[in-house]
Amino acid sequence: MIEDLGAGRRARTRTLAEARADAHARADVRVEAMPYLPASSSPYAPVGVDTSRIVWAETVGGPGYTHATLARGTRIRFEDTDGHACAHVVVFNADRHGERLNLADTQKVPWQAYLGAGHPLLSGDGRVLATVAADTSTRHDALCGVTTLAANRRRYGAGEAHSATPAGRELLRLAAAKEGLGARDLPPSVSFFKGVRVEPDGALEWTGSAGPGVTVDLIAEMPITILVANAPHPLDPEDSYRSTPLRIHAWTAEPSSDRDPWWSGSPERARAYANTQQYLTARGIR
Template identity: 55%
Template sequence: MSTATTHSAKEHARSQATLAPAPTAPEGVSELTWAESVPGGSYTTKVLARGTRLRLVDVDGAACANLLLFRVDAPWERLNTADTVKVPWQAYLSAGHPLLSDQGRVLATIVADTSGHHDALCGTTSTATNIAKYGVSGPHSSAPAGRELFTLAAAKHGLEPRDVGPSLSFFHGVTVAADGSLVSTGSAGPGRSVDLLIHLPVIVLLANTAHPLNPSPEYDTTTLDVLAWRAPEELLTLDNTEPEYQRAVQNTENAWKAAQ
């Protein structure tokens, strides 16, 4: 298509636009605050309020949702993957697991999980790892790295590349072997989901990119659905009674009340 005139250039630009249908609300939810389908190799970002329930869905079985969280009113406080593993004495993410900040506060809790294949140890891919594996990288290439996409998403909130730290990955499992090596357990299959309940207003960064240990030689990440809705009452019914969790929740509530 020619772009020699303003009209033809406009038509060409419009023809390049892609429109992914937004996912629909789950049963019992009357209004969504976020509904988006994220293709493989893409990213998204949103600011979510306290008491929001965030659902991630691996539609076709090969999504990998890499996640970073930043506190909205104090973005220097952000997801700390080391504490998220260390404080609950658990390296494997599942329902009831808190996602902790570096200040000992709960940014989100995993409240539902039908996948069980997640990773808090490896982080996401980089330019170097993707070039080594796929022969190409770059946010607009056929194999964008997670860190590259996180950098773009972070910039939309005034954050810099140095703010992009270690991330969590959902829908691609990793276990630790007896010799200490990390082993990919892959996906649990299509249609699996994980739900997070947000404890403090957060900036959410999501990059849907191939996991660093993905055994496939092809960059074959598939669609990730993202849905969110208000569920503040659920903050009162969390049933994790572990003392470390309760202490982190108390730290969180103290910070929230002081800021009101």
């Protein structure tokens, strides 16, 4: 859609007073993709969540990106509102960004390639950055990463952040920069809401979307920095670039504990949480 944003405004911005009045008159415009401040005022607050505990509320455009640094015990909910969101996520230890998501360990340590409820997102330092605490989608992928500028140029004609068909990596690069991080700080990312399965011969089979309205919840197990790009999955079979909004709400909740089934779901997981607890205890983080 091409909209003339200047319609009815041109020639009324000749003086500073007019320009200021024009700018102020725009303040209450509501659009599909925007953050809600304060977060407790979100028009889409999750049912059953005390709105005073919401710390982050935002609809990320399709395509778009966002990022945040969050306290331990924050519960983060992603929602694929229209069925064509794909949340490409990278998580870091907020205090030490060299510690970050390691997808090989995230799959190898639990002996499971497919992420779902109870799956830990592990760092390369043997600790749990976040846990997938709930999942109504079950269509996720930890093998295929994001699209690149080169791939999007070939497929869609453009892939720059400013284009209509930005590559996931270009968006993650910007999200990283906003948190003081660079290209070295982007390891392979995990994708939520678009599924891929491995056939016996190794072929990657697209299982796609679970449809609109599904959610995934993460729990931050330590203070984390999280980068999110919403862009089509690299194996998305649609010819056109199709990306719909991604809604995010985060609220103050509880970190995982030995009362949660995933804490002791396997000896590997129990030791991962034990390592995390050891780090937090020594660091003075409760």
